[in-house]
Amino acid sequence: MDKVQADRWRGVAERTWRPAALLAACLAVWHLITVTGLVEAYLVPSPAKTFGLLVDKWSYLWGHTWVTTYETILGFVIAGVLGVLVAVAMVYSRTIESTAYPILLFAQVIPKIAIAPLFVVWLGFGLEPKVIVAVLMAFFPVVISTVTGLKSVDTEMLDLAATMGGGPVKTFVKIRFPAALPHLFAGLKVAVTLAVTGAVVGEFVGSNEGLGYVILQANGNMDTPMLFAGLIVISVVGVLLFLLLDLAERLMLPWHASRRGAAVTTLLAKGGS
Template sequence: MSLDSGRGPERVLRAVERSWRPVALLAACFAAWWAITATNLVQAYLVPSPGMTLGVLADKWPYMWQHTWVTTYETILGFVIAVIVGVLAAVIMVYSASVEKTLYPILLFAQVIPKIAIAPLFVVWLGFGLAPKVVVAVLIAFFPVVISMVTGLKSVDPEMLELAATMNASPLKTFVKIRFPTALPHLFSGLKVAVTLAVTGAVVGEFVGANEGLGYVILQANGNLDTPMLFAGLLLMSLIGVVLFTLVEVGERLMLPWHASRRGEAVTTTL
């Protein structure tokens, strides 16, 4: 029997061990939700039952899927742009102290401004199309990418940099072989935060001005007091965030198997 055949059941067992707690918590939340609605502790027009919410998803699935895809597309596009611009900005800031001193306070200032407050400006400037939603998603997801990348690039062991300089390695080769691989664990931590924030940014942009997307669905449901539709939109929005977060985590495990396995073993041994 080959080693790979023995690793298959092991991986399944590890996956089950990692996932049963969140699954159990999610099941408990749904049970509590069902119990509250079944015992009429809260009126149905305030909190619909899980059956009503899932019934809306089943009855209006083509409609909901269309708007879910719009929000997903806006989120992915905003996230990708935030990653590209954020990584480039971080590299420039690390390699230039003057740029970092100039740019960092501006980034911090831009981050503390509530995006919901400036989102209407993007609608005025860019119209009601795709652009304002993507811009808001980029602005919200950009900061975690920059901060995590800067932290990762600065966490390189100085002795490694001295060794590279001693061996006459070019700045580009030092970056590719030493700085960037060292920064990847920090970067992926920021990416997992950023991808969930990008969902929020896309929906916020849809709240301000849109005729499609889950933000539009939630606003319409809220205006019509259609709480089952509202809850269905919230569930789909959460599902987008969970799926994208999982995809980033899978990418982390594929690119950093040593880091992911070490973290998993550490968590397993402490439980």
């Protein structure tokens, strides 16, 4: 293994050992609670029983996991595209901004669990209600973060582009949108976790498949090991989608100040050694 690869693995270890230690501590506390009998076993199953169930019922859980993941990704993509388009319209038109912003805020504060049954009544028990709830959950962070990013561009840079003959479209493509990408990715990373929640909420209301359905059935049957297993799988799905977006951000925005700062810190640490 050469020095570059060794440094890379050392960096990975430095970034992951603290979260791994915290996770191990949480599992240890969970195990102690169940072993000492502080909580009845039918209320909180042991980690061994929960993870054993994950292994035994993996084929069953995998089918439902794929359903929820598909609903999440579809709702997230729709929310991302619509959110960016609405944000651009709001930035370039004060009329649209003043008209749409109160409506967006009103729609955001409505509890999605309260309106999800309406979508089931209107659209049935298929894919559409779950995707719509996921879109509603993920839409607002994308809009707000994109608007913030598009408005935070240095006005002197915009004036320079106009002086050099850059039209609105070219200025947007070359300056505004690239400058807004860090804010956009921040909103997307929040939105993708909310999309998971939205898909599960839609499954709670009316579904015969998906992780929300698994949790609802386990709760009704007082099957706490399956309930915990479903919650763990949902958390893993959300974390993996978040990490995929974080990786995409690292690949697309190596020039951003936060990435440069990390690189400079690494170089200084190497120079001091």
